[in-house]
Amino acid sequence: MSTQLQEIAPESAQETPQALVERLARAGRAAQTKLARLPSEAREAALKLAAQSLRRAEPEILPANAIDMANGEARGLTGALLDRLRLDPARLAAMADAVAQVASLEDPVGQIIDSRSRPNGLVLERVRVPIGLIGIIYESRPNVTADAAALCVRSGNAALLRGGSEAVHSNRAIHQALVAGLVEGGVPADVVQLVPTQDREVVGAMLTAAGLVDMIVPRGGKSLVARVQADARVPVLAHLDGICHTFVHAAADPAMAQAVVLNAKMRRTGICGAMETLLIDATYPAAAALVTPLIEAGCEVRGDARAQAIDPRILPAGAEDWDTEYLDAVLSVAVVDGLDAAIAHIARHSSGHTDAILTDDAQAAARFLNEVDSAIVMHNASSQFADGGEFGLGAEIGIATGRLHARGPVALEGLTTYKWLVRGTGQVRP
Amino acid sequence: MSTQLQEIAPESAQETPQALVERLARAGRAAQTKLARLPSEAREAALKLAAQSLRRAEPEILPANAIDMANGEARGLTGALLDRLRLDPARLAAMADAVAQVASLEDPVGQIIDSRSRPNGLVLERVRVPIGLIGIIYESRPNVTADAAALCVRSGNAALLRGGSEAVHSNRAIHQALVAGLVEGGVPADVVQLVPTQDREVVGAMLTAAGLVDMIVPRGGKSLVARVQADARVPVLAHLDGICHTFVHAAADPAMAQAVVLNAKMRRTGICGAMETLLIDATYPAAAALVTPLIEAGCEVRGDARAQAIDPRILPAGAEDWDTEYLDAVLSVAVVDGLDAAIAHIARHSSGHTDAILTDDAQAAARFLNEVDSAIVMHNASSQFADGGEFGLGAEIGIATGRLHARGPVALEGLTTYKWLVRGTGQVRP
Incomplete structure (x- = not known):
């Protein structure tokens, strides 16, 4: 474990899981505000640098993954879980390619959904803006670290990632490489944060951090999704079943x-x-x-x-x-x-x-x-x-079966919301 | 109180608030399924009949309102609250006019948000559909009974209305007249239901009826909205403050x-x-x-x-x-x-x-x-x-300051979601 990781991990029991989540969320949201002000081209370029950085970090990422694989075998993980966990040069290259592909997707931020003029001269537009801070809670597959982060950054959001304990070394190595590339491209490091502890109470703190975490996306098995849906006080984008x-x-x-x-x-x-x-x-x-x-x-x-x-x-x-x-x-x-x-x-x-x-x-x-x-x-x-x-969306953060906000495969557009812009010339309301 | 109302009210303590909400929600959702299949013109015509029925029911609605006013004065309601509660011929006519106006608004249901063709020949569309069952929890103003119901019906949704105890007689009379007009127009009566009891636990049951109530809209003072936001396990569309x-x-x-x-x-x-x-x-x-x-x-x-x-x-x-x-x-x-x-x-x-x-x-x-x-x-x-x-939306169910689904003034579009339609010619996924 690197010194840097130890530094940001909560020391002893002094920082509660709630305080940790609040600190990370505030840092992420502050970084997101800066990210959202970057031009689209800058976010695209930074993600391409992140993809390159992932490719260059093969000598760090594959050995880290080997530790997780060895621990998983020792803990008796099933073959299917071990296969999900496993990285090799081809899988790592595919992960980096996916990040580069997301970088090239059309930017939803700033798109004008509709516009209208009123008889009094007011001109109204609805324009897409990032949601803010997206919490991703996931298991096994370390590629989610890169995929989810890339989708969040492309859409101007900050990501707070909480991966599974079985992939902890892989996730840290991937996160470190990804952030190095983003920072090289001028994106604040805190835009993509990995929760620095496997304390399970942190998941609960994320799920209840209304006003700090804007949306939660669970990625994993049914028991994970069910727990997230049951406990969350933050909006959740997910599907529980695909019957x-x-x-x-x-x-x-x-x-x-x-x-x-x-x-x-x-x-x-x-x-x-x-x-x-x-x-x-x-x-x-x-x-x-x-x-x-x-x-x-x-x-x-x-x-x-x-x-x-x-x-x-x-x-x-x-x-x-x-x-x-x-x-x-x-x-x-x-x-x-x-x-x-x-x-x-x-x-x-x-x-x-x-x-x-x-x-x-x-x-x-x-x-x-x-x-x-x-x-x-x-x-x-x-x-x-x-x-x-x-569906031609280029990627997906998940498939949603809830009825509000976004349904079906959710990609960049589902990671945005909108605001109303009203332009006048001094109108007062009668 | 009419016999009909006594009939659907929970008898003694045999039906819990949860069971009552479940029964009402299932009836509302079943009726909504039929409503959603009616052509847009039928929903428009039924709402115009509902507006006429409201006008015709002045001899029932104003005396019912007089009971609420007398009770309110006896209970020492403030002048501002009494003014919100009060109906007169002009206010009732305005309420009916508002319902007729909502009837004439452009129908969002069936609108195609976007469409795309894939290289394999699949054709995809996203089309607007109703959300389902909307719970409205409100205070004082009896016009919300008609306004909110009209917006829900125009957008193909069922409404489950829970008004304040101070307006109970007014709300019942308005509801009865409104539903009579809707039924005359071929809309199932259960599309607009008024919770038949003032038991406060019913509000709690509505707020936690995930999977039964699709969205809650609170309309009222800050303490009502704060309670709804704190207790709801169902998505809430609201604003707490307007600072x-x-x-x-x-x-x-x-x-x-x-x-x-x-x-x-x-x-x-x-x-x-x-x-x-x-x-x-x-x-x-x-x-x-x-x-x-x-x-x-x-x-x-x-x-x-x-x-x-x-x-x-x-x-x-x-x-x-x-x-x-x-x-x-x-x-x-x-x-x-x-x-x-x-x-x-x-x-x-x-x-x-x-x-x-x-x-x-x-x-x-x-x-x-x-x-x-x-x-x-x-x-x-x-x-x-x-x-x-x-803003030119014709009406509003409320103003939302949450970040997901809908922001700012919410009218018919915010009462819809979408589904993906995929049309093929026998494509299988490679």
Whole structure:
């Protein structure tokens, strides 16, 4: 551990977690005020320097990661967790490339949302401004340190990062390299701060720091997100579950439906946009051709009574299956009586993330898109496309299933708010 | 009290406040789903019928209001509170007119925020949709019952209204008339529900009904808003304080500055957009001409040492004055050394509502508009213009000083969220 890190860590018990968060948040917000006044080109250039700095810091970052990997193995982390934790030259290069890509994204700050003139001559504009200080609470993946920080800086925000204890050495090395590049580019160091202690109470202090932390983004497993949502008194941008449905309507093209359903479930089973429930219209003529390829690809299929009639290998589904995000090669299947029944099932069981209809009937598609009330509603596409990169946003800080501020994949625009500018010539209100 | 009201009121102690809120919220959300599927014209027509119904119900509403007035007088309500409570034929007509005006506002629901095509042929749109169920917690003014309900219905939302006990008879009569008109227009009655009990625990149950109530809008005094913000686990749209500053820059036109300053403070002292602190540039040549008319208009002026030198009638300001929303004919005045000092004072003491600069120096104005981080930032205009109607929004559900979702005057757009529509032709993700 470097001297610098020891210096900013709370010494003994003198500084409470609340005081630490307040100190970091105030420093971050002060730095953010300076960042927001930099021209867009300066923020872009600084992020490109940060990307270069990450590449140059391979001799520091990979050994730090090796310590985390060794500790993780000693602590008995699962293979999946170790894989998330692991960095190698290719992954580190990809992390630096991602930072450079975010640097090149269109700057939302200063964009004029709308403008209007009033009869009294007042001219009003709404203009995008940064939110302020974003708290990121995350686990395992050290690349979040770079990704989240880059998105915050590009959008003029300060980031307060709180990574997991399993990645502490990796996160510190990445943070140090990133900030060195930013500072080289004229960005104040405190714009991106890494919480210097693994004290778990600091997370609680971040979650309740209303007025200091403007928004929290949790990145990690369901238990992390659930805890953040339960305890936060600060606005949270997150999704808890991705219980995504695909409804194969009577008028779906069978070849297309077969391909999309297989992709929606099996391309990657562990992502939030993976299909978890397949709804098959009772009059759809090729139900077996949907299910058989899934089973043959190694997917466990659980169905209601009518679905079980499609294939004898379908296991019975319990009531809880319709509300379960498997994140695995498991699928629940229900046979439904037409569009209304599908929409009703989704209204009851969807987590509001992504739901899709497959059909060649334009009217049915229009009704589904209109009436299904999820962050993302798709027609004739795989739910695995639910991703900021695939949506053309360049990156994402996360996918949100709340109803306010931002929904679905959230990138730079979702990290901004707006203010009203009113320009007059001395108007007084009658 | 009508039989209908007794029927839906919780009987004895069998239904807890939480259960009552859950039942009302589920009924409201179910009705909202139907409302959202009505064409815009149907919602407009139903609101116009509601306005007519309000006009027709004068023989019921005014006597109900008379009961509240009599009770209020017996309970010793202040004259200001009684005036807020009081309805007469003109005020009732104005209330109905306001509902008809909201009916005619442009419908935000279904508006396409943006659209994009991806190289793989996917077409993405973001389209505005209602938020869902909005809880309105308010005091005194019975017109909020009609205003807030109309804004919710126009934007496709359900409203759960919880008015103050002092206006209970007025609110019930207004609610009954309003709903009768809506139902006549084909809108489900449960779209606008009035909480049928004055049990104060119901407010707490609304504030913590995450997942049932989508947003809370408090309308009332500071103690109500503070309680809502402190206790809510549901997103809140509100402002606590309107500590609005006007900075008279060295290059302000003296005649304009004198008129704007007097208007910003004295037009109406009790509204949230009223100026509470005047900042005068140390080199501004006509400081006395700003302060004298205020004092002569009956304003108590409190100043720092340098401000006190302007006029012997200026009282000394204490430290707390810079953070006080007087909502009265009282003003704090500070002399500051130029633009940077003014921006720094505002950053420290503003409540983020509305702050203004008066100057003929375009560069100073541009810096002020850019660097002051409030919901509304004005140049050469009275802060009293901070109002949805004055901004051309047609109405407002409130003014928000939070940083997420909506800031400043919030009208129909702020009562919507969006969803992503993705249209494909069978795309699977590689």
